[in-house]
Amino acid sequence: MGFEKFGEISYTAETKVADFVKHLEEGEIAATKCKACGKLYFPPRADCIDCLTDDMEWIPLSGRGKLITYTTAYFAPAGFEAPYTLALAELEEGVRVFTRMSKDAKQDEIEIGMKVKLVPVRLADERITFELKNT
């Protein structure tokens, strides 16, 4: 349990990486790291795809990164309000994140290559998610 609080709509309560939400609530973006080979996973995975083991530890990320690409969508599925911007960024630890860009980011300010920061965001009803802000 725990993961039911994640995002606008969560389709699952059970996941082996539910602690991710606990870290978000503590203001932290966390990745999992394989204790054997050191590979970092974000979004966090419970198992290492190289070592085929589940001996992982939680590692806080700086959240700092660079925007690789983005799109602003003018049609929205459930839980999204159009228009919204989706972004792909590379964090300085080397992992990538695909998520929403903060609504505070103005369209003419968003630029490929710009510095971004991944931060936890509290939603209504004690729900929580994360998004990218331009810094």
Add this chain to the structure above:
Amino acid sequence: MYQKETTVEKVMDSKVVASPLKVFDCCANADGASCIILANEDLAKKISDTPVWITGLGLASAPLSLTSRKTVSSLSCAVEAGKQAYKMAGLKANDVDVAEVHDCFTIAEIMAYEDLGFCKRGEGGRLVDNKETYIGGKIPVNVDGGLLSKGHPIGATGGSQIRTIVLQLRGEAGKTQVGNAETGLVHNIGGIGLYGAVMTFGR
């Protein structure tokens, strides 16, 4: 769906769906059906005077998550499927006379040119500018209008692409006939580039 001739202005003035793609950059959902008759060599020769042969097959998958992909300007499943099909058929990209590629969006067609080796990386757009993908060009692509023109009935699209290539290799494509096409290629993508299938055909 969009079979009437249009202008660049009209396309650029259409509503944005997901920037920078606009309505006319996106293929329309459609209903449709397609059918392919497959037979072994003996039977094919018996039931048809003009059988078209599958010379190469390639199928590959890729990570679902965009964060697990090395690039967003290429579909690795298409590159791998293309390599497999070319190898099986003993062909190179420049041996292909006519091709059908999965242009679910305008940019997807340009990525397909590059993934299949019709041009170098980053030069896909120029291939269109120079009319090399037109009938009479170096590598005519989607001469039937592609998904953008026909619409995209998901399950039927691949079969429809094969139909186009079969007609081309038989010389039965009428107004859209590409000279004396001997080698054809079909490129089809599933999901958000999760799986790619490439087939080559000969006569």
